[in-house]
Amino acid sequence: MKNNPDTDFEHALLSGVDTVKRGYSALIKNCGKMVAALTALIVILVTFTEIGFYEIGAKELTANLLLILVASYVIYFSLEDAGEALGRESKEYIAVAERLTLLCDGVKAEMIGDLQKFIEKYVNEELRHRKEALLSLNGKTLSDYEGYLSGGSVTKKDKRLFRRVGRLSAVRLGVGTLLSTKKGSSAELKNPRGPKLIGLCVRLIPTTVCTVFTASVVLGVKDGLGAAEVIEGLLRLCPLPAFALRGYSQGYSYVCEREIEWMKVKCRLLEAFMRTQCNA
Numbered sequence: 001m002k003n004n005p006d007t008d009f010e011h012a013l014l015s016g017v018d019t020v021k022r023g024y025s026a027l028i029k030n031c032g033k034m035v036a037a038l039t040a041l042i043v044i045l046v047t048f049t050e051i052g053f054y055e056i057g058a059k060e061l062t063a064n065l066l067l068i069l070v071a072s073y074v075i076y077f078s079l080e081d082a083g084e085a086l087g088r089e090s091k092e093y094i095a096v097a098e099r100l101t102l103l104c105d106g107v108k109a110e111m112i113g114d115l116q117k118f119i120e121k122y123v124n125e126e127l128r129h130r131k132e133a134l135l136s137l138n139g140k141t142l143s144d145y146e147g148y149l150s151g152g153s154v155t156k157k158d159k160r161l162f163r164r165v166g167r168l169s170a171v172r173l174g175v176g177t178l179l180s181t182k183k184g185s186s187a188e189l190k191n192p193r194g195p196k197l198i199g200l201c202v203r204l205i206p207t208t209v210c211t212v213f214t215a216s217v218v219l220g221v222k223d224g225l226g227a228a229e230v231i232e233g234l235l236r237l238c239p240l241p242a243f244a245l246r247g248y249s250q251g252y253s254y255v256c257e258r259e260i261e262w263m264k265v266k267c268r269l270l271e272a273f274m275r276t277q278c279n280a
Contacts, residue, residue, distance in 0.1 A: 001140065019187055021042035045130055050116050067138075068236060068239060068240070072239055072240060072243040073243075075243050075244045076170075076242060076243045076244070076246065077247065078247070079244050079247040079248040079251065080247040080251035081251060082247070082248060082251065083248040083249060083250060083251025083252035083253075083254075083255075084251040084252070084254060084255050085251075086251075086252055087251065087252045087253075087254070087255025087259070088255055089258045090255075090256060092256070092260060092261075093255060093256070096260055096263045096264055096267065098265065100181050100266060100267050101181050102265050102268040103271065103274070104179045104270070105265055106272070106274060107273075107274075109180060111273075111277060112175060114273075114277065115175055115178070116174075116175055118272075118273045118276060119173055119174065119175065119178065119269075121169055122173075122269065123170045123171055123173055124170065126170070126171060127168060127169070127170040127171075128142075130168055131145070131165050131168055134161075134164065134165055134168070135161070135165060138161050140158065140161065144158070144162075145162055148162045149162075149199055150249065154279060166268065178266055178269060180269065202266055254263075
């Protein structure tokens with residue numbers, strides 16, 4: 001059978017994408033080692049030079065500090081988004097997202113009222129469980145706590161404990177949040193225009209700061225660039241790859257650890273709800 005050139009090209013292209021993804025994953029997993037190696041390189045560079053520090057408040061220190069800080073924050077937040085995007089391309093995330101979408105599509109309009117009651121019951125039981133767990137760790141029971149609420153006499157130690165228990169609040173969970181297949185949560189019957197604009201403004205802060213800073217920079221050519229000046233420049237730039245690696249790994253870890261787990265919890269809750277509908 002003759003090979004199709006177009007098909008072969010597509011397989012080669014996809015294979016290359018998988019290779020790049022594996023490379024990204026390896027980079028993220030070894031982020032700590034790379035930062036440690038970068039730190040070792042800094043120490044080696046500094047070992048062969050004389051170390052000196054600018055005086056606090058010096059014009060050179062302020063300019064260099066602002067430049068590195070602005071660049072570091074812009075790089076960190078930009079690569080944090082890139083890390084999240086990579087995490088959402090992982091097989092586990094795609095599988096969980098498909099599972100959640102399927103469950104959400106199975107909730108019909110006439111089930112919304114029952115789902116709201118199910119959520120309220122779950123939230124109350126979850127809060128009760130956390131209270132019982134905290135009381136149990138301190139050798140108390142829910143009956144002891146209820147006796148305190150009724151005006152019973154307790155020791156100062158128990159009073160502090162019961163106040164801690166009273167400060168526990170129920171998790172914020174609604175129908176919109178549970179049925180949302182996108183990242184984060186969605187409020188019930190709320191126009192998303194306001195939060196969208198706020199989110200856009202917040203995301204523009206690093207870029208705006210960078211623009212204001214770069215527009216006000218005045219550059220001058222350094223005279224007599226030697227080995228010491230080159231090493232000094234490299235030393236100043238060393239924090240940037242460290243910020244880049246941390247931002248990238250943080251975004252990836254957030255999706256693969258926290259966001260996927262949150263989606264799995266929503267899947268389990270929806271599955272439990274669907275079972276109640278089947279038994280009804």
